Amino acid sequence: MMAEISAKKKLHIPSIAIWVVVLAVLGLAAFGLVRVNTARPEPGQRAPDFTMQFYEGYTWNGQSSASLADMRGNIVVLNFWASWCAPCRVEADLLEQSWRKYADQGVVFVGIAYSDVEPKALAYLREFNITYPNAPDLRTRIAEMYDITGVPETFFIDRNGVIYEFHFGPIDAARLTTVIERMLAEG
C-alpha cells in the first residue's frame, strides 16, 4: 500500500511536465544569451568561418560565393564598412591601393558591407574604384560572429586562418603596411 502511494507520488505527471517545460525554456534562453554575447575573436584565436555571397563584379577567383576557409593559405584583410559610414570613406582609397599592391603576394582583401542597401553599397564601391571582393553581411551574421561594435573595423587573418591583428576605426597607411609586411615576413 505504502509502496503504491510513493510510486504515485514519484510519477506526478503534471508536475514533471511543468518542470520539463520550464527547464526547456530556461535552457533555450541560456543558449540564446550565449549566442548573443559572442565575444570578439582576439589575436591568436581562430577566425570564425563564414560564407559570403559576393556583389556582382566583386567576386573572388571568379566565384560568386566563397567561405573564409576557402581563402586559407592567403593572408586575409577583412574589412567591415558601410556606404553610410563617413569614417569608412577615409580608408577606402588606401584599402584599394593596398589590395592592388599586395594581391600577387597572397594577400586577399575582403570587404563586408554592414547593414547597407545594395544600390548604395555598389555606388560606394564604384565611387572609390574598388576592385577587391566585397559582399553584403546578410542577416548581419558575420558582424555578430566578429562582434563588431561599429564600422569601419579591420581584422588581419593569417594564412592558417588565425586572427593576427585587429584594428578599430579607419586604418592609416602606416599601420596597414606595417601589419601586412610583418605577416608576409613571418610567412
Next chain:
Amino acid sequence: MNRYLVWLLRYAWLLLLLLATPAMAQEGGRLVTDDEVNAIAKELYCPVCESTPLDVCETQACADWRELIHAKLAAGETRQEILAYFGENYGDRVLATPPARGLSLLLWVWPFVAFIGGALIFGRYMVNMRRAAAASENEKAMRETAVSYPIPPTKDPYIARIEQELKGE
C-alpha cells in the same frame, strides 16, 4: 496671335502629360507618400542605434532604408514583402515584431506556456483546497455522529507509532 499661343500651350500641356505617363509607369506607376513609408518604417529598428524606430531615426543608414522602402512600395511590393525582405537581409533584430521562428519563437510560445502552467497550478490548488474543505466537513460530521468505542491495541509497532504521532504524543 493670341489664339495661336493658347492653342500651342494647350497642346504642349497635352504632350507633356503623354510623355510623363510612361515615365511614371516605369517607376512603378504610383505615388508613395511619406506616411506610407513611415507606417512601415515604424515596424523596423535602426541597424546602428539601439532601440530607435526607423521612422524617427536621423542617421544616414536609416535614411537609406526609408528610401529603399519608398522604392519597394513604388514597385508595388506589399508591407509583408518589405518586412520579410528586411528580416531576410538584416536579421530579425531589425523587426519590431519578431517572427515566430528560431529563438524568437520563445517570445511567442512563452506567454501561452506560462498561462497554461499557471492555470494548471491554480486548478490544482483549488481542487486541493476543495478536497481539504470536504474532508474537514466529513470529519466534523463523523465526529458529531461518532460512537466512541475502544480501539483495540495494535501489535504492529509502526502503526502504533503513527497512531501515537497522530494523537500528538
